[in-house]
Amino acid sequence: MIHYHRLGHVPPKHHVTHYVDGKLMMEQCMTRVGFDSTYSILYFKVPPTDEFSVRAMELPGFCPIQPLDRQLLHRRHIKTQDLKVEGDFLTARRTLLMNADVRVGVCKPNRPAQHWFSNGEGDECWFAYSGGGTVESVYGLLPFRQHDYVIVPKGTPYRLHPDGNVGTFLVFESDTYIDVPRQFRNESGQIAMHAPYCHRDFRIPTEMLRYDAARHGAGPFPLVVKHANQLSVHEFKHFPWELVGWDGLVYPVAFNIHDYQPRTATIHLPPTTHITFAGRGFIICSFVPRKVDYYEKDGVKAIPCPYGHASVDCDEILYYVAGNFTSRKGIESESISLHPMGVPHGPHPGTYEKSVGHDRTAELAVMCDTFKPLLLTSVASSIEDKDYHYTWVKRENEAMETSK
Numbered sequence: 001m002i003h004y005h006r007l008g009h010v011p012p013k014h015h016v017t018h019y020v021d022g023k024l025m026m027e028q029c030m031t032r033v034g035f036d037s038t039y040s041i042l043y044f045k046v047p048p049t050d051e052f053s054v055r056a057m058e059l060p061g062f063c064p065i066q067p068l069d070r071q072l073l074h075r076r077h078i079k080t081q082d083l084k085v086e087g088d089f090l091t092a093r094r095t096l097l098m099n100a101d102v103r104v105g106v107c108k109p110n111r112p113a114q115h116w117f118s119n120g121e122g123d124e125c126w127f128a129y130s131g132g133g134t135v136e137s138v139y140g141l142l143p144f145r146q147h148d149y150v151i152v153p154k155g156t157p158y159r160l161h162p163d164g165n166v167g168t169f170l171v172f173e174s175d176t177y178i179d180v181p182r183q184f185r186n187e188s189g190q191i192a193m194h195a196p197y198c199h200r201d202f203r204i205p206t207e208m209l210r211y212d213a214a215r216h217g218a219g220p221f222p223l224v225v226k227h228a229n230q231l232s233v234h235e236f237k238h239f240p241w242e243l244v245g246w247d248g249l250v251y252p253v254a255f256n257i258h259d260y261q262p263r264t265a266t267i268h269l270p271p272t273t274h275i276t277f278a279g280r281g282f283i284i285c286s287f288v289p290r291k292v293d294y295y296e297k298d299g300v301k302a303i304p305c306p307y308g309h310a311s312v313d314c315d316e317i318l319y320y321v322a323g324n325f326t327s328r329k330g331i332e333s334e335s336i337s338l339h340p341m342g343v344p345h346g347p348h349p350g351t352y353e354k355s356v357g358h359d360r361t362a363e364l365a366v367m368c369d370t371f372k373p374l375l376l377t378s379v380a381s382s383i384e385d386k387d388y389h390y391t392w393v394k395r396e397n398e399a400m401e402t403s404k
């Protein structure tokens with residue numbers, strides 16, 4: 001997804017014998033878009049097809065989920081800080097918003113990873129609100145730290161181990177892929193010099209995964225697979241995720257939001273200028289501390305706080321991480337706002353005027369724009385601030401009363 005990489009031992013050509021300790025390794029081609037796009041070639045000690053049992057599983061709130069039957073059109077504020085869950089990186093996941101292209105949820109594990117999981121529906125992008133840790137996968141061990149994005153490719157068996165077994169994560173589940181936006185690549189696939197990051201900013205698995213009885217147990221080894229909005233558990237007699245090597249362009253990566261190089265300009269740039277990753281039908285953007293709009297001429301100044309806008313083809317969600325978000329009041333860290341297409345949105349009264357003359361913002365937030373409407377799930381509805389839509393009016397009245 002980022003650049004070609006090789007880890008461990010691979011033979012000199014594709015599809016040729018590869019003996020290790022006298023045993024022929026099983027090659028697996030992990031391909032995307034049929035056989036036409038990026039791929040990796042993996043060499044397994046035990047064939048990844050040796051499952052002996054398949055059974056159904058359900059994790060309500062993650063799979064299956066319950067979208068609201070009727071969703072009135074208005075601005076939303078989902079207080080994920082109020083969500084109380086128990087479980088590991090899989091069972092503590094809750095989906096909050098969904099459409100056909102992407103699902104957005106949070107995960108707040110408070111237990112050691114007890115499952116292996118593979119999302120057969122699409123790539124996942126984890127954002128570590130708090131907590132670092134390690135992703136353990138067939139591609140090896142990938143350490144991550146607070147405020148990292150971690151992209152796990154579709155079909156990757158993995159476990160996520162937060163340090164101390166606790167953490168808070170925002171999780172995007174694509175229906176297809178999540179990648180560097182096409183406009184940030186040159187014709188050879190290299191990340192272009194005008195992109196807001198470079199190849200050096202992306203971290204990849206550092207060492208191959210080795211089976212350890214103390215860590216991985218004695219078996220059988222179950223793998224939870226998500227596909228077609230269902231979970232199934234596939235059991236293997238022998239530890240199936242130890243490889244001797246792999247190479248290619250498909251593997252998990254980590255990227256820290258603080259390595260994002262924000263655009264700044266004399267006059268306000270549209271929010272999508274902060275695009276970081278793209279999937280089919282949605283984009284993920286990073287708002288990081290930065291200098292803001294600095295136009296000033298003949299007493300006329302730039303307004304750094306975003307203008308009101310009717311982005312008529314997009315739903316927009318923001319996940320607030322840290323700092324003062326300049327355009328909103330009543331929003332706290334871990335809040336998610338949803339501003340849907342169909343109605344305009346903009347800064348809360350007072351914030352627009354107050355921003356004039358500011359030269360920096362300390363905000364840290366993750367934005368997602370989608371081209372299809374997002375539906376709330378019943379979990380999101382249970383932690384929603386139901387008055388949010390009208391806070392613009394209320395605050396305007398408050399401001400008027402104060403000015404009297």
Ligand SMILES: [Fe+2]
Nearest residue numbers: 271309316339
């Ligand atoms: Fe907006």
